[in-house]
Structure formats: C-alpha cells, structure tokens
Amino acid sequence: MKELMEVIKKHQDKSGKVFFILEEIQKRHNYIPKDVLKSVSKETAIPLPQLYGVATFYTGFSLKPKGEHVISICHGTVCHVKGSKMLSETLEQELGIKEGETTPDSKFTLQSVRCLGCCSLAPVISIDNKIYGNLDREKLRVLLKQYRNGGDTC
Amino acid sequence: MLKNKQLLDNLQELGLKVLYPEQIKFSVGMASCGRASGAEEVFNALREEIEQTGLGAIVTPTGCLGFCQKEPLVYLQVPGQPRLVYGNFNSNRAKELVQAVRQGELYKKMLLGTVYEDENVVEGTSHQLSSPSFVSGQSEGLRQLKDHHFYKGQLKIATRNCGNIDPGSITEYVAMGGYQAFYDCLQKTPAEVIETIKQSGLRGRGGGGFPTGSKWEFARNNVAPQKFVICNADEGDPGAYMDRSILEGDPHSVIEGMLVGGYAIGADTGIIYCRAEYPLAVETITNAIDQARTLGLLGRDILCSGFSYDIKVVKGAGAFVCGEETALIASIEGFMGEPRPRPPFPAQQGLWGYPTIINNVETWANISPIICRGGDWYAKIGTEKSKGTKVFALVGDVRNNGLVEVPMGTSIREIVYSIGGGTDPNLKIKAVQTGGPSGGCIPEHMLDIPVDYDKLLEAGTIMGSGGMVVMNERSCMVDVSRFFMSFTQEESCGKCVPCREGTKRILDMLEDICQGKVSDLRQLDLLNELAETIKDTSLCGLGQTAPNPVLSTLRHFRNEFEAHITNKFCSAGVCQNLFNLVINSDLCIGCGLCSKACPQAAINGEKGNPFTIDQELCVQCRICVQTCNKNAILAVENAKRGGSVHA
Numbered sequence: 001m002k003e004l005m006e007v008i009k010k011h012q013d014k015s016g017k018v019f020f021i022l023e024e025i026q027k028r029h030n031y032i033p034k035d036v037l038k039s040v041s042k043e044t045a046i047p048l049p050q051l052y053g054v055a056t057f058y059t060g061f062s063l064k065p066k067g068e069h070v071i072s073i074c075h076g077t078v079c080h081v082k083g084s085k086m087l088s089e090t091l092e093q094e095l096g097i098k099e100g101e102t103t104p105d106s107k108f109t110l111q112s113v114r115c116l117g118c119c120s121l122a123p124v125i126s127i128d129n130k131i132y133g134n135l136d137r138e139k140l141r142v143l144l145k146q147y148r149n150g151g152d153t154c
Numbered sequence: 155m156l157k158n159k160q161l162l163d164n165l166q167e168l169g170l171k172v173l174y175p176e177q178i179k180f181s182v183g184m185a186s187c188g189r190a191s192g193a194e195e196v197f198n199a200l201r202e203e204i205e206q207t208g209l210g211a212i213v214t215p216t217g218c219l220g221f222c223q224k225e226p227l228v229y230l231q232v233p234g235q236p237r238l239v240y241g242n243f244n245s246n247r248a249k250e251l252v253q254a255v256r257q258g259e260l261y262k263k264m265l266l267g268t269v270y271e272d273e274n275v276v277e278g279t280s281h282q283l284s285s286p287s288f289v290s291g292q293s294e295g296l297r298q299l300k301d302h303h304f305y306k307g308q309l310k311i312a313t314r315n316c317g318n319i320d321p322g323s324i325t326e327y328v329a330m331g332g333y334q335a336f337y338d339c340l341q342k343t344p345a346e347v348i349e350t351i352k353q354s355g356l357r358g359r360g361g362g363g364f365p366t367g368s369k370w371e372f373a374r375n376n377v378a379p380q381k382f383v384i385c386n387a388d389e390g391d392p393g394a395y396m397d398r399s400i401l402e403g404d405p406h407s408v409i410e411g412m413l414v415g416g417y418a419i420g421a422d423t424g425i426i427y428c429r430a431e432y433p434l435a436v437e438t439i440t441n442a443i444d445q446a447r448t449l450g451l452l453g454r455d456i457l458c459s460g461f462s463y464d465i466k467v468v469k470g471a472g473a474f475v476c477g478e479e480t481a482l483i484a485s486i487e488g489f490m491g492e493p494r495p496r497p498p499f500p501a502q503q504g505l506w507g508y509p510t511i512i513n514n515v516e517t518w519a520n521i522s523p524i525i526c527r528g529g530d531w532y533a534k535i536g537t538e539k540s541k542g543t544k545v546f547a548l549v550g551d552v553r554n555n556g557l558v559e560v561p562m563g564t565s566i567r568e569i570v571y572s573i574g575g576g577t578d579p580n581l582k583i584k585a586v587q588t589g590g591p592s593g594g595c596i597p598e599h600m601l602d603i604p605v606d607y608d609k610l611l612e613a614g615t616i617m618g619s620g621g622m623v624v625m626n627e628r629s630c631m632v633d634v635s636r637f638f639m640s641f642t643q644e645e646s647c648g649k650c651v652p653c654r655e656g657t658k659r660i661l662d663m664l665e666d667i668c669q670g671k672v673s674d675l676r677q678l679d680l681l682n683e684l685a686e687t688i689k690d691t692s693l694c695g696l697g698q699t700a701p702n703p704v705l706s707t708l709r710h711f712r713n714e715f716e717a718h719i720t721n722k723f724c725s726a727g728v729c730q731n732l733f734n735l736v737i738n739s740d741l742c743i744g745c746g747l748c749s750k751a752c753p754q755a756a757i758n759g760e761k762g763n764p765f766t767i768d769q770e771l772c773v774q775c776r777i778c779v780q781t782c783n784k785n786a787i788l789a790v791e792n793a794k795r796g797g798s799v800h801a
Contacts, residue, residue, distance in 0.1 A: 017488060059472035077550075083780070122550075130190075
C-alpha cells in the first residue's frame with residue numbers, strides 16, 4: 001500500500017496521470033491486480049469504470065499475471081502472408097496453451113501482436129522485446145528450447 | 155547553452171569532425187531490423203578485432219539505410235576515400251574486413267557500392283561540406299551505391315540522414331545542416347513560415363493527405379491561451395515501419411520539424427505519441443530530446459529568441475485506433491482511445507480543449523528541408539496535387555525488401571519491379587496492397603498507376619502511411635480481405651454501431667466463404683452492401699475505411715470469391731479444405747526435400763522419381779510448398795483427388 005501511494009504521489013500532478021500510474025503498476029507486478037486497481041480509484045478519486053476501461057482497452061495492460069517470458073507472435077500483413085499462422089500453431093502445440101494464455105509453470109505467456117515493424121524479416125516474433133526474424137517451424141523449436149533451458153540466447 | 159547562431163556554427167564544425175574523422179571509421183546499421191539480423195554481434199566483432207589488431211579505428215552505430223534485405227549493413231570510411239557500403243554482414247566477415255583494412259587491401263565481398271560524402275546532403279540544407287579531395291585509389295571504378303538498382307529512382311528527403319549519421323549524436327545532425335531551418339524560422343514571422351509550408355504543397359503523410367500548411371493556419375488563427383503540437387508516432391498499420399525507422403535513425407529531424415510547427419502556430423508544448431511496440435524508437439527519441447534540451451534547443455528562450463518550447467514523449471499502450479487523431483488525444487488525456495466526432499477539429503479544440511496540430515513522423519521529417527530550400531523547390535517534385543516524396547515499406551513477396559523513398563508520381567510498377575526486383579522468378583505477382591487495413595489491393599495489370607493521393611483513391615485504395623505489401627500467386631485474396639477484417643474488427647473500439655457490429659458480420663461472412671460454407675453467390679452482393687453502409691455511417695476514419703480491403707478485393711478479384719463459393723476451390727492453396735495438394739510429376743525431380751519436411755509423413759516416393767502425396771494423411775499445411783525449389787506442388791480442386799497430375 002505504501003508502495004502504491006508512492007506511485008500515485010509521483011504521478012499525481014501529471015496530465016494524463018492514469019497511464020503513468022497503470023504503467024508503473026504493470027511494470028512492478030507484471031500485471032494489474034484488481035484490488036490494486038480499486039485502491040488507485042479510492043486514492044485518486046478517478047472512477048473505477050474509467051480505470052477498468054483503460055486497463056482493458058489497451059493490450060499493453062493486463063489484469064492477468066504474465067509469464068517470465070512473453071512471446072509475441074506478429075500477425076501483421078506480411079507475417080500473415082508469410083506464414084505467421086504456422087508459427088502460432090507450432091508454439092501452441094509446443095507450449096500447450098492458446099494465444100493470450102500463460103503456461104501453468106508461469107514460464108511463458110503467448111500473445112499476438114499487430115505488426116512489430118520488422119516486415120522485411122517476416123515472419124517474426126518477439127521474446128521479451130527481442131525480435132527474431134525469418135522463422136520457420138524448426139528455427140522456432142530451437143529458439144524455444146534455448147529459452148526453456150534458461151534465458152536469453154545472445 | 156546555445157546562445158546564438160555562432161554556437162550553432164561551432165556545433166556544426168564539431169559535428170563534421172565526428173562525422174568525417176581523421177581516422178578510419180566503421181559504422182553499423184543498428185535500427186530494429188538491423189539488430190534482429192545480428193547487427194549487435196557484428197558491432198562487437200568489429201570492436202574486438204580492432205582492439206586485438208591495434209588498428210587505429212572507431213566503430214559507431216547508425217540508423218537504417220533502407221536496404222533491409224541486406225541487413226546487417228556495415229559502412230567503412232577511410233579518410234579521403236568514398237564510403238564503402240557492405241551488406242549481409244556477420245562476425246566472420248567483420249573480422250576479415252578489419253584484417254583487409256589493416257593490410258591496405260580492398261575488401262570486395264558483399265560490397266554494395268560507394269557513397270561520396272556530399273551525396274548525403276539535401277542540397278542547400280547544409281553548409282558546403284569540406285570539399286572532398288579523394289585519392290584516386292582502390293575505390294576508383296567501383297559501383298556507386300546510387301547506381302544500385304535498389305537506390306536508382308529513389309530521392310531521399312524525409313529519410314535523408316537515416317544510415318548516414320549516428321542517431322545518438324546531435325552534433326552529427328547539426329553537421330548535416332540540422333537546426334538550420336529552425337534558426338531560419340526564428341528570423342521570419344510565423345505567418346511567413348506557414349506560407350512556405352503551404353507553398354510546398356506538403357500533405358499529411360499519415361494517410362489522410364490533408365494539406366499541412368492549411369492545418370497549421372487553422373491552428374494559428376485560433377486564439378487561445380495554450381496550443382499543442384503532436385507527433386503521431388502510433389504507426390499501427392501492419393506492413394509500415396518508416397516512422398520507426400526515422401525515429402530510430404534521425405530523431406532530431408522530427409524534433410526540428412516540431413519546433414518549426416510550434417513556432418508557426420504559437421505552441422509551447424510538443425508531444426510525441428509513440429507506440430509501445432517500438433522500444434528502441436522510444437529510447438532514441440527520448441535521448442535526442444534530452445540532448446536538445448541540454449544544448450538549449452528546447453526549453454526557455456531558445457537561441458535567445460524569446461521563444462520557449464519543450465517536447466515530451468508519451469508511450470502508447472497498444473491500440474490501433476489511437477492512430478486516429480481524436481482517439482490519440484483521448485489516450486493522452488488518460489481515457490480509453492475512443493474517437494470523438496469532428497468538428498470540432500483538433501486545430502480548433504484538441505488536447506485538453508486547446509488548438510492542436512497533429513502530424514505524423516514522416517510529415518515532420520519533411521519540414522526542415524522545405525524551410526531551408528523553399529516551398530517552391532519542394533513543389534517542383536511530384537505530381538500536380540501530390541508534392542514531394544513518399545517513403546514506402548516495400549515488403550512481402552518481393553526480392554528486395556526495404557524502405558524506399560520515391561518522388562510522387564513514380565509508378566507502383568517501377569517501385570515493385572525496378573527497385574524491388576520483382577518476385578520469385580517462378581511465380582507471378584498477383585496484387586500490391588497499400589494503405590494497410592484502410593487501403594486496398596491493386597491488381598497486377600493496374601500497377602502502372604502513379605503514387606499520388608488521388609490516383610490511388612480512384613483505383614480503390616489509399617496512399618495510407620506507406621505500407622506496400624507485394625503478394626504473388628500464393629496469396630488468396632479472399633483470405634487477405636478476411637485477414638484485414640479480423641484486424642479492424644479486433645481493433646474497433648466499439649463506440650459506434652456500424653463499425654462494431656458491421657465489421658463483425660462481414661468477418662463472419664468472409665470466414666464462412668473461406669471455409670466453403672457459402673453456396674449462394676448473392677451473398678457477395680450482401681457483403682458489398684454491408685461494406686458500403688459501414689463506410690457511409692461510421693464515426694471515425696477507422697470505421698469509414700475498414701471495408702476498403704473487402705470492397706477493393708471484391709472489385710478486382712471477384713472471380714476468386716466466386717471460385718470459393720461455386721467450386722469450393724481456393725486456387726492459391728490457402729483456405730484449408732478448399733484444395734488438395736498434388737505433385738506435378740513433370741516438374742518433380744525426386745529430391746525428397748518435401749518428404750523430409752512433411753510433419754504428417756504424407757509424401758512418399760523413391761529418390762530420383764516423382765513423389766506423391768497421400769491425400770488421406772495430408773492436412774494442407776503447405777510446408778512442402780515452401781520447401782520445394784521446383785515449384786512442383788500445386789493446389790487443385792478437391793474433386794481431382796488422387797496422386798500426381800500431369801500439367
């Protein structure tokens with residue numbers, strides 16, 4: 001609670017403070033816990049529906065905890081044409097979860113993203129903001145294995 | 155702190171020394187796509203090798219030169235010699251290059267061409283660079299990069315500095331003539347500045363194409379205690395990434411443009427709204443703002459002019475609709491990114507109710523050269539109603555992927571075939587998609603149309619923010635329109651009924667067609683009618699343009715829709731269950747690659763003889779199609795089941 005008060009205090013005079021507060025909570029907890037959202041509303045007098053609206057409107061905020069590694073599959077136009085669907089199927093098969101879900105061991109979260117802006121390397125995915133391009137089923141399996149065995153590959 | 159022009163001149167002198175040092179300089183293209191291709195490894199390898207060999211040289215990062223197909227790109231600059239540009243580099247080549255330089259040899263592997271230093275400068279925007287006196291040496295007779303077919307036909311104005319300077323160095327930007335335009339503006343009245351922009355004919359590069367000068371004039375004429383300038387860097391169109399590239403490669407060009415805009419309309423605050431999916435762009439532009447502030451180019455009483463102005467960065471949180479200007483404003487204010495009805499336009503009542511101008515990254519990057527060289531110079535480039543250049547992300551089934559900047563009026567055919575090098579020689583180009591989810595598909599036979607706001611509109615698409623996705627015979631146009639509809643449906647904010655409900659219904663209909671569940675051709679008329687209704691009745695640009703991909707594919711590729719409905723056949727072999735894959739025994743050489751790749755073990759045969767596909771086991775995943783070098787695997791109608799066909 002003390003931590004939350006600090007966050008609110010830090011941003012309370014900023015215009016458009018809702019974003020800054022939610023972003024920092026998301027960063028600290030890896031998601032936005034619902035009870036924290038209620039406390040923010042109470043402390044800032046911003047109506048809960050507005051906070052809930054913002055927290056669910058943007059894909060950058062999540063009300064569910066995310067895994068240690070966040071895998072984002074790009075579903076932009078070029079990636080679609082070049083086979084992002086196959087990457088999704090492979091990852092869903094390998095991890096046993098659907099897009100938008102997190103593995104039971106909290107190791108991986110699988111999510112879709114609309115264009116990472118690296119279309120020349122399509123199909124691409126990003127793992128924790130690091131972009132991997134020109135992927136196929138085999139390369140993806142190798143990559144996943146490296147992350148399973150511990151952390152970043154490079 | 156910079157007090158006056160003299161200090162700007164000193165900064166330029168300093169910058170030139172960094173840009174063209176008296177020692178050997180290596181640069182590596184370190185924008186997002188470069189990094190994803192291994193630029194960091196190359197950068198480190200160069201550093202290590204230089205250290206180990208004791209070569210007196212430096213290594214610096216630079217932005218993206220646009221030739222994404224050849225990433226990572228490496229540049230070598232030996233004093234007195236033109237710059238050498240290398241493509242497809244890796245750590246080993248980096249070591250070889252350092253060794254070659256050390257031994258005074260010309261390294262020719264992967265050499266794309268040479269660049270003479272004054273080529274990088276948009277004429278008149280800079281002090282004349284120290285006249286290069288090249289030693290006629292090893293580089294004589296080498297191909298110049300500008301003669302490479304990828305660069306021939308390009309004209310770089312907005313991306314003039316990308317790949318030529320270190321984006322982390324404000325002095326290098328000033329060396330290239332940066333902040334000169336802003337200084338010139340301070341000597342003029344805001345009305346004169348706006349007049350120059352109006353004269354140039356510059357239109358918004360975000361897609362709408364509204365005349366920039368007129369927009370500024372509206373905001374200027376609205377008297378208010380506070381005004382805002384916004385840079386729209388929420389580049390959400392899939393297939394477009396020029397704004398990311400400019401922010402990562404030349405952030406000060408955007409800051410300078412926004413300074414000019416702020417001075418012109420009388421604003422004291424600028425905001426850059428950048429999407430969160432671009433972490434490197436956010437980092438680069440934030441650093442650039444800090445640098446400009448430290449030197450007094452942002453803040454109070456800039457260059458002792460009495461003009462005060464500052465810029466901050468707001469990171470988007472992931473919502474495509476926020477690229478729409480009123481939704482973007484709502485987002486900055488801390489609300490859900492829902493569009494608001496216009497009028498009032500942002501230039502009347504924008505952020506927090508005050509007059510606001512919103513332009514996108516590429517538009518801002520065009521401002522400085524226009525101020526330096528004059529509106530009439532810019533107006534001479536391009537077509538009657540579309541002036542200047544446009545940056546396109548040329549991607550998809552094209553041999554040379556990359557960012558290209560061409561004068562307006564260049565034909566799409568020239569971009570795709572001459573610059574892009576066409577597609578896989580075994581396949582034909584079917585369509586070129588522009589304008590992202592708000593645009594449409596241009597069929598191959600219409601590719602002669604020029605890049606021009608109005609001509610593209612006539613052809614059923616839009617200029618958009620600059621995505622240009624090339625599709626060949628392996629793309630199904632029904633599937634492509636389904637893809638775009640699923641995109642807009644998912645990104646619809648849900649505020650107005652036509653967009654929220656209409657896009658959902660269109661998506662359902664398209665999914666049914668892709669799955670072969672529709673048997674009545676009249677469904678296409680219904681689809682058309684629904685699309686037109688959404689276009690006419692939606693609240694904002696997202697909804698009004700959402701049906702464009704469907705309308706344009708219906709117009710140009712109706713035969714494909716009909717084949718899906720009447721014959722239950724997807725000739726591109728994309729819509730599962732609407733085709734069978736068979737091997738053409740005339741083309742198959744029996745190499746067995748497809749058989750190895752097939753996850754279902756459905757392909758059998760003896761090496762050296764044509765293979766066959768077991769239709770009972772095949773799940774139409776198309777992995778074999780991508781594996782086959784001979785283009786021997788074909789999609790045929792379900793009725794023709796059973797092994798090989800003879801073409």
